[in-house]
Amino acid sequence: MKEVARIGGLTVRTLHHYDAIGLLCPRLRSKAGYRLYTEADLLRLQQIVVYRELGVPLDQIRSIMDDPAFEPRAALVEQRERLRERAEQTQGMLRAVDAALRVLDGEEVIDMSELFDGFDPSQYEDEARARWGHTDAYAESARRTKGYSTEDWVRIQRETDELMQRIAALRAAGASPSDPAAMDLAEEHRQQIDRFYYPCRHEIHRGLARMYVEDSRFTANLDRYGEGVAAFLAAAIEANVERGTRPG
Amino acid sequence: MKEVARIGGLTVRTLHHYDAIGLLCPRLRSKAGYRLYTEADLLRLQQIVVYRELGVPLDQIRSIMDDPAFEPRAALVEQRERLRERAEQTQGMLRAVDAALRVLDGEEVIDMSELFDGFDPSQYEDEARARWGHTDAYAESARRTKGYSTEDWVRIQRETDELMQRIAALRAAGASPSDPAAMDLAEEHRQQIDRFYYPCRHEIHRGLARMYVEDSRFTANLDRYGEGVAAFLAAAIEANVERGTRPG
DNA sequence: CCTACGGCCTCACGTCGCGTGAGGGTCAAG
DNA sequence: CTTGACCCTCACGCGACGTGAGGCCGTAGG
Known part of the structure; x- marks a missing residue:
């Protein structure tokens, strides 16, 4: 009886559960009320197990398998x-x-390369040093980041990621880069860099923005959040720079 | 307040929950009873989120983080x-x-190559044909396996896997390949092949057993269930062949 | 000053996929 | 005829929250 089922890596209780929720109801019962599983039931059980292991909720498995137009191929894909x-x-x-x-x-040694997570640091480190090694920003960033703990980095990564997601969401919602909301996010982006890495005035920020669209590696990295996100962010930064420098 | 927290991808309820189970209790409360999270709390929250995303149960996270000898390195490893x-x-x-x-x-086209799951089929198919293409067993296996449905294959895979796990468990328990229990499992293995692929008499089975230890690809494949499992199975098969052919 | 509205609070019960008994019937063996 | 091993049906527990209900807080507007 359940020996057969137990062998399948499941417990008796699991089978009872599947019976109770109507996912797998044995066709037959002995006169004593014992569940008798047929070959067909076992086949169905195999499929259930597969879907379950794929993380599909049980009621979805049921509706999938009870659907008369059940397409195993589409489901598998x-x-x-x-x-x-x-x-x-x-x-x-x-x-x-x-x-x-x-x-x-x-x-x-953590440095600017970590500024844009996802890049190959070894590839990138030399280039970063060559391009910005002479700048004060580079020195400041290197100084600060050396003091960061693992927890700091995890947090920075999360905050950065979270901001990018909000930016991507705003863009997906159809906003324009010159919308105040977009400029606000760009400003947040600037302040994030300012807090985490180095003093980032608007001019510096504009330089970054241009790089985001001109260097395809940056573009690709940012576009992980959605196609066109890099360009959107760059434009929003430009708009924010305008806003931030005109009144002052 | 919770805006800050919501931004972290969590709901208010989640924070309440963490407070309730003592995982993250905000240091301060406003006079109205509002939870006030400090920077330190947020740092702790970040860590909690990381562990949670790694699938660590919440009470373990708590004990990990409340442990005075908390070793982030060991935990990360x-x-x-x-x-x-x-x-x-x-x-x-x-x-x-x-x-x-x-x-x-x-x-x-499914054929013998599927007999030993985990191999690269394309590599293996030609070799299998070259070595056994002229045999009746090969033809029979090809004939049978063509008729198998996806469900059949899933089931076969599961049954095969389950048997191998039992064999590995027996070996891990310190059994000898000549123990009756081991021979019984070897016999089950023979019958499995017999049912699923082709008539597998003891002589054929012995041929398979030798291949399991001589062809390192088979050895590696079977040793996924534990080091030495291939050799153990081969020896058990030999013993079972002796047992099965001597009385008859 | 009252009111509306959004945000926060505390219960407290619902959900999912079972685990884990309690209490009792069934079945083949000794 | 008892002994175990297995089966059954409730029925509650858990882990990590979701989802209201009912009520307090705070502030902006009429």
Whole structure:
């Protein structure tokens, strides 16, 4: 009876549960009330297990499988997409943890390269030094970031990410870069850099904005939040610079 | 107040919950009873979010963070391991879904190569044909497996996997390959092949067993269930062959 | 000054996918 | 005829919140 089911990696209680919610009701019962699972039931169970392992909620599994127009192919394709997303998430978290560990171990000298997370730091570090090594901003950033703890970095990453998401959301909502809301976010962006890395006046900020659209690596990095986000942010920064420098 | 918190991707209720279970209790309350989160609280919250996203249960997060000897490094290393496991799981599921899709699309002719899941089928198919293409077993296997549906394959995969896990468990428990229990599992293995692929007499089974230890690809594949599992299974099969052919 | 409105508070019950007994019937073996 | 091993049906518990209900706080407007 349930030996068969237990072998499938499930408990008796799980089967009872599936019976109770109508996900898998055995066709037959012995006169004593024992559940008797047929081959067909077991096949259905196999499918259920697969979907469950893919993280599909049970009621959705039921509606999927009870749908007369049940298309296993479409379902599988969708599950594959979900899995891809999950894999990417996991990879991202792994990278974050690895980065945190490197910082903790002091193996890696944090500098401007960390300013734009997602880049290959080793590739980028030399270039950053070559382009900005002579500037005060670079020195200040290097000085500050050396003092940051793992927790600081995690927090910075989160705050940066969160702001970018809000920017992307605003753009997705159809806003123009010259809208006050967009300029406000650009201003927040400036202040974030100011707080975390180096004094970032409007002129410096404008320089960054131009780089976001001219250097395709920056563009690609920012466009992870949505296509055109880099350009939107750059335009919003420009607008904010105008606003910030005209009255003063 | 909670604007700050909501921005972090959490709901007010979540913060209440964390307060209720003592995970994050704001230091201050306004005279009206409003929760006032300090910078320190927010830092702690960031950490909590990180751990939560890594799938750590909340009470563990609490004990981790309240532990005076809290070692962020060790914690991170452990989290990395967990993430690795999760990534592997996800990858395995992706492969399974892809395989199912290929079968469904009929793009791939299933044959002996599927007998030992985890191998690169394209690499393996030619070799399998070259080595066993002239045999009756190969023809029979090809004939049978063509008729299998996606559900069949999922079930076969599960049954195979389940048996291997039982074999690995027996070995881990310190059993000898010549123990009756081990021989029984070897016999089950033989019958599984017999049912799913082709008539598998003891001699054929012995041939498979030798291949499991001589072909390092098979060894590696089976040793996914634990180091030495391939050798253990091979020895158990040999013992079972002796048992099965001597009385008859 | 009253009122509306949004935000905050505290209960307190609902959800999901089961785990974990309690209390009792069934079945084959000794 | 008892002993276990298995099965059944309630029914409550858990973890991490969601989702109101009912009420206090604070401020902007009429």
